[in-house]
Structures are given as structure tokens and as C-alpha cells.
Amino acid sequence: MSVAGTSTAPEGRDARRTPAPRPGDAVVLDPDGLPDGLVVADEHGRVTCFNAAAARITAVRPADALGQPLEKALPLEDLEGRRWWQLTDPYRGLAIRVRQPERNLLLPGGREVLVSARYVRDEPLGPVRCVVVSLRDTEARRRTERSHAELIATVAHELRSPLTSVKGFTATLLAKWERFTDDQKRLMLETVDADADRVTRLIAELLDISRIDSGRLEVRRQPVDIGAAVSRHIQAYVAAGQSAGRFLLRIEQPLPALWADPDKIDQVLSNLIENAVRHGEGTVTIDVTPCASPREGEATGTSVTVSDEGPGIPEESMNRVFTRFWRGSKRGGTGLGLYIVKGIVEAHGGTITVGRAPDGGAEFRFTLPVAAPAYLA
Numbered sequence: 001m002s003v004a005g006t007s008t009a010p011e012g013r014d015a016r017r018t019p020a021p022r023p024g025d026a027v028v029l030d031p032d033g034l035p036d037g038l039v040v041a042d043e044h045g046r047v048t049c050f051n052a053a054a055a056r057i058t059a060v061r062p063a064d065a066l067g068q069p070l071e072k073a074l075p076l077e078d079l080e081g082r083r084w085w086q087l088t089d090p091y092r093g094l095a096i097r098v099r100q101p102e103r104n105l106l107l108p109g110g111r112e113v114l115v116s117a118r119y120v121r122d123e124p125l126g127p128v129r130c131v132v133v134s135l136r137d138t139e140a141r142r143r144t145e146r147s148h149a150e151l152i153a154t155v156a157h158e159l160r161s162p163l164t165s166v167k168g169f170t171a172t173l174l175a176k177w178e179r180f181t182d183d184q185k186r187l188m189l190e191t192v193d194a195d196a197d198r199v200t201r202l203i204a205e206l207l208d209i210s211r212i213d214s215g216r217l218e219v220r221r222q223p224v225d226i227g228a229a230v231s232r233h234i235q236a237y238v239a240a241g242q243s244a245g246r247f248l249l250r251i252e253q254p255l256p257a258l259w260a261d262p263d264k265i266d267q268v269l270s271n272l273i274e275n276a277v278r279h280g281e282g283t284v285t286i287d288v289t290p291c292a293s294p295r296e297g298e299a300t301g302t303s304v305t306v307s308d309e310g311p312g313i314p315e316e317s318m319n320r321v322f323t324r325f326w327r328g329s330k331r332g333g334t335g336l337g338l339y340i341v342k343g344i345v346e347a348h349g350g351t352i353t354v355g356r357a358p359d360g361g362a363e364f365r366f367t368l369p370v371a372a373p374a375y376l377a
Helices: 054-056 084-088 138-179 182-214 226-239 262-279 315-320 337-347
Strands: 035-041 047-050 099-106 110-120 127-137 223-224 247-253 258-261 284-292 300-307 351-356 362-369
Touching: 035 054, 047 362, 054 127, 138 182, 182 337, 223 262, 226 247, 226 262, 226 300, 258 262, 262 284, 262 300, 262 337, 262 362, 337 351, 337 362
Parallel strands: 247 284
Antiparallel strands: 035 047, 035 127, 099 110, 110 127, 223 258, 284 300, 300 362, 351 362
């Protein structure tokens, strides 16, 4: 690999006409094309490379840094205000040291930056021939930390209400059991039971988000009758008091055999139908149809579309629907449901989209591959 302070095309050659490298050709890496800051100092501690990302992160021009001592071009301090290069002393420090692990350091003005360093030696315990420093902006890490803090705050807020209710009713029943009629006791116990279910659901959502973020969401595939699964959800809403006429289920036959995790598919259907009932208006239409598989090597898949006749989702919000904490209205909820839905669908190798329904409401469509085991092929 060769690096330089600036990148130019070879003399006399138009960079646009440079042929693509062939197998076996040496590849010259342009440091200005790297996403992270790169600073290289020679055996004398003079800066020989200061790429564009380093200039952006430090607000120092490469021309002002090249040829300067490393500690002057990159005056870093630790979080206690100590000068980092004096502490680490790469050229005269321990001969066994080959690197500095990534850590938070401060640039002049107090801006934080993530810094790691590599000490290049020609031989073990030999003198340092060059120091390679990597710089990364902390903004991405801060966004992640803010997102985690928001998640904790949201879940804590949502847990407070049902736990307060559970504690209040149980304390009242224990202290004054004889004063209540059987109907009053039943009502309070039913409330406690419903709030306990809500707490369980919130904890399950938190665990799902953790698994989705870490890529550890497990899918246990079994044969799934997607039409029957949708029918069960509709029947549950009708039993809870919704009008049967509010739901329209259309199933196009024949459907391909679907192998998926039944519990997680139920979770997806529950969330999408609940959103349509709670936030939409008019008839909630669910279409189950065969379609092209989203996965290579399979001809067919299964598509489920859930639509309503409500006001729909504003065009400017379409690209945020599947992000954390997005809420389509002020009617409660954690704003985590659709984020989890997208994670579950993608864990199955499927896709999910949002758009506007023919009658003006919101339309969610997810597509799953058949995903039949190899022994059935």
C-alpha cells in the first residue's frame, strides 16, 4: 500500500481512462478515499500523510500539517487534559509496544475524537519506522448512545403506568379484602392481569429490539397457514367488540407452502392489524396472495397486504415509519412496533413496504419467501 498527502493521477495519464486493475496488479490506495482520518508520521516524527477525512475531523488543512511534527499537527489531549503524545511517547517508549487501542481524546477547542495508533517496526523491538494514526468522528457513537438512552427512557415511562396500577390494586386488595364485593375484586384482578400482560409485552419488545440490533433474532421455521393466522386475529377483534363488517379478508388460492416462525409471524400480523384498527378508519382489508419470492433461488413467495380507509401516512413520513419511536398519531404506543415488524420480516429473508391504499389509507405489504427445507425440494 502506498499513501501520500495528496492524490493525483500518474503524469501524462487521464485518470478517467486508467484501466481497471487486473488480478496480480498492485493496488495503490488513495488515502483521501478512506472514510476515516489517516495520519502517518515517519521515523523522525514528521507528518507524511494527512488525508481529507483527517482534515475534516480536525479542521486542519493538509498543507499546514504535512512536514510538521506529529504532536504539533495533531495536538491531542486525554480527558484529564494531559498531552497524549507525551504520555504515549511512541518513538522513545516501550520497544514492545506496537499499537494504541482506540480511545476518546480531545482536539483543541474540546472536540472529542476517537483515536487509535499503530507503531510500525522493521523488526521486533526495533526502532519505530512510522506511526499510523486513525481518527474517527464520535458523532455516530453519540447518535447510538442517544438512541439507547431514548429507548431506556421510553420503556421506563411505559412500564411506570402498569406497574403503578398493579402495585396500587394489589396493596388495596391486601389491606381491605373484606370490604369489597366479589364483582369489585374481579374487576381489580382483571385490571392487574391486563397490566401484567402489558408489562410482559413491553419486556418482549425490548428483548426483540436487542436481538434485532445485534443480529441475533432467531427464526424457528415451521409450516404456517398464513390465511388461518389472519382469520384468528380477525376473530379475536370481533370477540372483543369490533364489528365483523369492519374486516375484509381476501385469500388468493393456491398459496405456496410457507415455512416461517409462527409466533413471530403472529407478532407481525398483530401489529399491522392493530395499527389499522387503532389509527385507521373504515374497512380493514387484508389480502393474502402468492407472489414472486424476495429470495434468490425460489420462484414463489407469499405476500400479505394490510390496508385501511383512514387518513393514511403523510408522504414526508413514509421513510421514517420503520424507525424507532415513530408514531403515526398521538393515540399512545411506544413507537417500537413497526421497527420490530421490519426486523422480524427481514430475519425471515422477506421485505416490507409502506404506501397509500387505493381508498386513501395506509397500506403495509410484507413478502416472505417460501423457505422450505432442502429435503422437501
